[in-house]
Amino acid sequence: MSVESLLLADLGAGWIALIVVGGVGLLLLMFGVGIYNKLVMLRNRLENSFAQIEVQLKRRYDLIPNLVETVKGYMKHERETLEAVISARNAAVGGLQAAAANPGDPAAMKQLAAAESTLGGTLGRLFALSEAYPDLKANQNMAQLTEELTSTENKVAFARQAYNDSVMQFNTYRQSFPPVIFAGLFGYGEDAELLEFADSKQIAEAPKVSF
Numbered sequence: 001m002s003v004e005s006l007l008l009a010d011l012g013a014g015w016i017a018l019i020v021v022g023g024v025g026l027l028l029l030m031f032g033v034g035i036y037n038k039l040v041m042l043r044n045r046l047e048n049s050f051a052q053i054e055v056q057l058k059r060r061y062d063l064i065p066n067l068v069e070t071v072k073g074y075m076k077h078e079r080e081t082l083e084a085v086i087s088a089r090n091a092a093v094g095g096l097q098a099a100a101a102n103p104g105d106p107a108a109m110k111q112l113a114a115a116e117s118t119l120g121g122t123l124g125r126l127f128a129l130s131e132a133y134p135d136l137k138a139n140q141n142m143a144q145l146t147e148e149l150t151s152t153e154n155k156v157a158f159a160r161q162a163y164n165d166s167v168m169q170f171n172t173y174r175q176s177f178p179p180v181i182f183a184g185l186f187g188y189g190e191d192a193e194l195l196e197f198a199d200s201k202q203i204a205e206a207p208k209v210s211f
Contacts, residue, residue, distance in 0.1 A: 035182045042170040046192055049163035050103035053195065056155045057096050057116075063152065064089045064123075067145050071126065074136040078129055085126055088119040104167060104192030116197050123149075160195050167192045 068082050075082065095115035099108040127146075130136050171191045174183045183189055 031178075032182055035179045036186050038173065039170075039179065039183060039186060039188050042166070042173055043188065043192075046163070046166040046170050047103045049159070049166040050100070050195075052159040053156065053163055054096060054100050056152055056159055057092070060149065060152045060156065061089055061093050061096075063145060063149055067126075067142075067149070070139065070141050070145060071130060071133075071136060074133045074139075075129065078126075081122070081126055081129060085119075085122045088115070088122045091115045092119045099195075103163075104170075106190075106193040109193035109195050113195060113197055120197070160197075164194050164196075167194050 064085065068085055072079075072082055092112070092115040095108075095112035099105070099112040102108055130142075136142055173179055174188055174191065
């Protein structure tokens with residue numbers, strides 16, 4: 001075989017190797033793009049689900065000052081309880097703001113969950129005490145606020161379930177192979193946090209007092 005033939009053979013082999021390497025690289029790039037796009041989609045779905053929780057919790061927080069204004073004229077000797085409700089409500093507002101800034105962040109979600117549990121407990125005590133005030137129980141504004149709070153609590157529960165489902169989908173995909181290899185490179189190196197209330201039963205049932 002001549003020198004020219006050997007050179008042409010080496011050149012051809014080099015091009016083939018280059019094409020193979022380029023093809024593999026292109027496939028990896030396309031594969032990585034697909035994983036990135038799905039991570040983005042799942043993350044956006046998670047954030048949108050939390051936005052629904054935010055809407056309902058804001059409505060709940062807006063109702064609470066009206067509730068306190070309504071009951072304080074009847075429950076003049078329960079000032080400590082009323083102040084505890086307002087304090088817990090303000091803490092929950094702060095927790096929601098932190099969580100809304102970064103849905104799924106473990107520290108923020110735990111802060112919100114703790115604040116919501118405290119708020120639920122103080123509301124439960126307020127409604128329990130209100131049973132001793134017949135005139136308050138007959139107040140039409142109180143009845144309306146109770147109904148609105150109950151409706152809002154139900155919507156929070158549904159929205160929270162949808163959010164937690166989205167978190168599970170995101171975490172499951174992020175932890176699976178091969179996305180787990182790429183997730184950290186794309187800025188998705190950590191799992192999102194579920195939103196779990198320590199005493200969700202109490203929170204859901206606290207406003208459900210018959211007036």
